[in-house]
Amino acid sequence: MIKTQFLVILLIAFIGFSCQSDQNIVSIRNIDYDVVIVGGGFSGLTAAYQLRGKNILVLEKEKAIGGRCMSGNWNGFHYPKGTEYIGKPESLMKKIFKRLAVKAEQIPAPTDGVAYNGNFYFSEELLDYLNAEEQKQYNELKQKLELLANNDIEDVIFEEQEYLKEYKKLDQQSVRKWLDKEGYASLIQKFIDIENRGLFGTDNANYSMLFNIPEMAFNLPLVDSIDESDVYSFNQGMFSVVEAFAQQIGNNIITSASVNGVKVNRDKSVDITYLKDGNSHTVTAKTVVMATPAPVTEYIVKNHLSSEVKNTLKNLQYSKYVTINFFTKKRLLHETWSVSCIDEGQVVTLYDVIRPQVSDDYRGKSILSVYMAPENTYDKNFAKQSDQKLLTNAYQTLNKYYPGFENEVVDYDITRFEYAFPVFAPNYSSNVEILTSDKSLRGPIFLAGDYMVYATVDGAFISGDNAAKLVLGYLKQQQ
Template structure:
């Protein structure tokens, strides 16, 4: 019998398995690679990226994991607030000034300011809600964030807007993977607290690309990590859990003292057949939106106008944002130094992603490339592209919808010998994934200790009460 089985080798599952590495642990992953929605590939000095791209900084679960594994991260250099819309490319500046600087009809400009005043008022309230309070746990603070303005959608807040006004709001809110008529008012306000500069988001990048971290975790696990192993049932017994899965065309099962379910909520709902009814119901109510992204490798030999820019918002395009994945490389170059080449990622979440899901990879890459060349306002950019690859996730990121707050206590309650982990348990994407993995590992360790097994030494095991930060930059 195993000490623990971790189902899912995304960031949450790998984080849990890392903390359980001193036990007899087995990790089962249905895909042929690890990482889940973390996916990058090295290309010389650069890397292509399709998934999660920003990570939490100091005093975070992410920082602990990076230090433990020995993977380097750095603050992302370059402007995070560039915007391209209606033929105007704004390289930098405060987002509050954009409605005055972007060409648009007067009606749209007035509507933007009217709706914007509502959002700014909401941000003022939100900053009080997310402020850390003495003596509270991270779970208590996360619940308060979920509770904020969770009874209606962001669309209900801003109302019916002209096209240009709506486009400016959509490009920020839909990065959550939910549309404005799906995401809660409070969650949308939370996003704007970040872009207005009031929140602490995710602003660090992993040197070598995000898969440097997941790859290092997988290497540390060795043959205790099994790929192509699709779990179809998790059943609890009195003193153990049976995990049934299929691998290489053969049905198998493994028994363990405890299980960490680090799959998306819909998969956890399906396979954990004997969790308490209310917990399974809560898992079944979690909502996800799609992502479609394309990574472009380029071979230019001279400096480019976007070398000091990381993120370019792109309203009214096929993608919401373009991300300069060469930013970290640029930030480490000396004066007058500029390595040949570059890397971009285009990101289509929510409705933008849904519109591309059923197109071929070649079609998506062509659509993204045509828009990227116009966004960069650089005719001939496409001639410098030497590689383009598209990735799609129908079930990508969870988003906070009206009513989401009431599910949180049930999801955090625990289910006997089965513990949940995943980014759907909070509002910080990669940071939530890691924190929830750590928490599940600690719970599993405590259970093993109570069973008379050797307790696990987990650094900073108070991780289960780590405060969350205010939001995310996705």
């Protein structure tokens, strides 16, 4: 009996000692960085740039930074693998571009066109694929959307998300439901569906009306506005911005570094583990910004999130998407720059990507960018199609417009996006509410990503900037 008591005392003493020694280890833990940013897309890069006065590190899984704004080069021309252009840079983007010394240039008008039943509709013929009654409806819709968009909705989505609940009714319905209720003709609905699939990989039935309004208002082309494109890019496309970010953040970026673990320690420091060249490395930071797609973030940090946040991130769906850049013997599309393809099929948009890089009369070697989206937002197998199947699909559509298109192709580059666009499905405002107010996101872990704001470059910039502000507040509090 005495022997047992002695053993128990010894055991308690041992446990006490080991806890204390663990505490000691914790108190002398080396902190390598103030902030580690996981993900080198535009939200992660914006956070890193805004935090450049701190000791930071960016860890990016791919060989290069840029995420969905990655691009390539062929025959001296830049081409986008994902994002090609932005709207007119305002407030935050404008400020950051100025500091980065990159100049956003308006892309030459006209930008919009329509491809339907083997014909192209450009310039003053832009709406000729619709009959007179449909054209009237289309113009009324444009006016209605502009009114809704000007009704502060854009500001609320991008800047003042706390007011989103005031627009709940619009968020509760899908674009399709709204258009049906308002009685729009099926060809107009089809056009909007193609625009949405082209821009977000999301069909009308799965898109929240509230979140679609700013983009719909912006994208419905009107004959009398075709002189002003209101679309901007850079002399080397989005690559100009990626490069400028890289110059500023430079040595503090590690590429080909895939983060697979984030652990918050008892002293609130964070261990971030990543794989590079087959080796595992761990760095310790005061804070971490997760700027990866929502389900990836959930997978990496799930042990440190509330169940509400965990479920929100895990259940956030992404649409798949594919882009094909066709390198051609001559320039095939020069009347316009961006064309929505209303025909049935997976090809939704065509871009004459070299338009900002050459004169109007240039007809030499060229690049035609073809954007392909699933017909249904949740088609999981879409991006898994073989190269051959994707090419056959694309040729089928393109042959209608350029008979013998294949013979013009010298080479091609296919990019598949597993996490192309977060789906802003009806009731998305409740996701935003959880992700912006939950206590488990007040440090040392912070989130960034377009899914926090809006699925565009603007959204990515704003989410990165928001995360940077929260990190600065947290670090100040910890001093």
